Amino acid sequence: MYDYKRRLEKLSELLKRYGLDYLVLVPGANLTYFSGLTMHLSERPTVAFFPAEGRPAIILPALETPRAREVIPYGVDFYPYTDEEGHEAAFLRAGDGLKFTDEKVGVEYLNMRILELRRLEQIAPDCHIQAAEFLLPQLRMIKDELELTHMRRAVLITETALQATIEQVEPGQTELEIQNILHIEIAVYRGYPADITRTFCLGEPDPELAEIYEVVKKANAAARRYAGPGDKAEDIDRVARQVIEQSGYGQYFIHRTGHGLGLQVHEPPYIVSGNDTVLQPGMTFTIEPGIYLPGKGGVRIEDDVLITTEGCESLTTFPRDLMRL
Numbered sequence: 001m002y003d004y005k006r007r008l009e010k011l012s013e014l015l016k017r018y019g020l021d022y023l024v025l026v027p028g029a030n031l032t033y034f035s036g037l038t039m040h041l042s043e044r045p046t047v048a049f050f051p052a053e054g055r056p057a058i059i060l061p062a063l064e065t066p067r068a069r070e071v072i073p074y075g076v077d078f079y080p081y082t083d084e085e086g087h088e089a090a091f092l093r094a095g096d097g098l099k100f101t102d103e104k105v106g107v108e109y110l111n112m113r114i115l116e117l118r119r120l121e122q123i124a125p126d127c128h129i130q131a132a133e134f135l136l137p138q139l140r141m142i143k144d145e146l147e148l149t150h151m152r153r154a155v156l157i158t159e160t161a162l163q164a165t166i167e168q169v170e171p172g173q174t175e176l177e178i179q180n181i182l183h184i185e186i187a188v189y190r191g192y193p194a195d196i197t198r199t200f201c202l203g204e205p206d207p208e209l210a211e212i213y214e215v216v217k218k219a220n221a222a223a224r225r226y227a228g229p230g231d232k233a234e235d236i237d238r239v240a241r242q243v244i245e246q247s248g249y250g251q252y253f254i255h256r257t258g259h260g261l262g263l264q265v266h267e268p269p270y271i272v273s274g275n276d277t278v279l280q281p282g283m284t285f286t287i288e289p290g291i292y293l294p295g296k297g298g299v300r301i302e303d304d305v306l307i308t309t310e311g312c313e314s315l316t317t318f319p320r321d322l323m324r325l
Helices: 004-017 029-035 062-071 088-098 114-123 145-166 175-181 207-226 233-246
Strands: 022-025 047-051 057-061 077-081 104-107 128-131 258-260 267-271 284-287 290-293 297-300 303-307 312-314
Touching: 004 022, 004 029, 004 047, 022 029, 029 047, 047 088, 047 114, 057 062, 057 088, 062 077, 077 088, 088 114, 104 114, 114 128, 145 303, 207 233, 207 284, 207 290, 207 297, 207 303, 207 312, 233 267, 233 284, 267 284
Parallel strands: 022 104, 057 077, 104 128
Antiparallel strands: 022 047, 047 057, 258 267, 258 284, 284 303, 290 297, 303 312
16 A cells, blocks of 8 residues: 555645645545545545645545545545535635635646636635646655556556557458457556557558668667666657657657656656756656658657666567567
């Protein structure tokens, strides 16, 4: 089981360091990370309040309360509401309990809807609400051993499914028929996904497509070989991009080299020019250079990697040579 109490302690330390009195979360990866509670945004709002000091609180539908009491492994003040009552009364009760004055409150600006924001402003009219999205990656980017165990399992499931699929693909099949064979594209195990891309061809490829395949494979290998603790995220992008640019295809590499991987398929650190995040052991991300020729086709080779104390470990091991089906 994850050490949620320790995660909460680290969150408290982080809030104090940045001068925030509260972090307010809605359903999503961050709420799951700090509480173990998995929910989705709906017409029934759920809002959790994590103070820098003191006991957390959560507003949620009454029908979700028994499960939340069972899942959340530390003391929480619950403010449930029924469908008949509506959520406004629960927010007002929470406001009375939390006794907001002029605190600094951090919110998820990428996740929080106007619905939750307006209710928060209603119960905390004098608070200073600000974006806290930049804080949370500092805790979530570095994975613990249990997280890595789950990610490795997700990779194993994904690669096993991919191998089983290509063994059944034949010329003349439609995309729908292939999708019926492949029931898993990105496996998620205990909330943690794998994310892998391989490019195949039916028969012999166009000579230029075969050429760009080898370029992309070299770019992928160069980035994986270079990555290690102490490097910056942008350095990995630069190394992969250099290989493609030197081969004359730079203008056709039209996206970043990778993205962080964890509870979300896309999360920090982003492997892109301008990101000076220093890589540390425990960070996981993708390396996925690609070349896309308009009107002809494209190639991408994507691997999931882990920064270790000694360098970079590729969690994905599916063959990278061009496979002709």
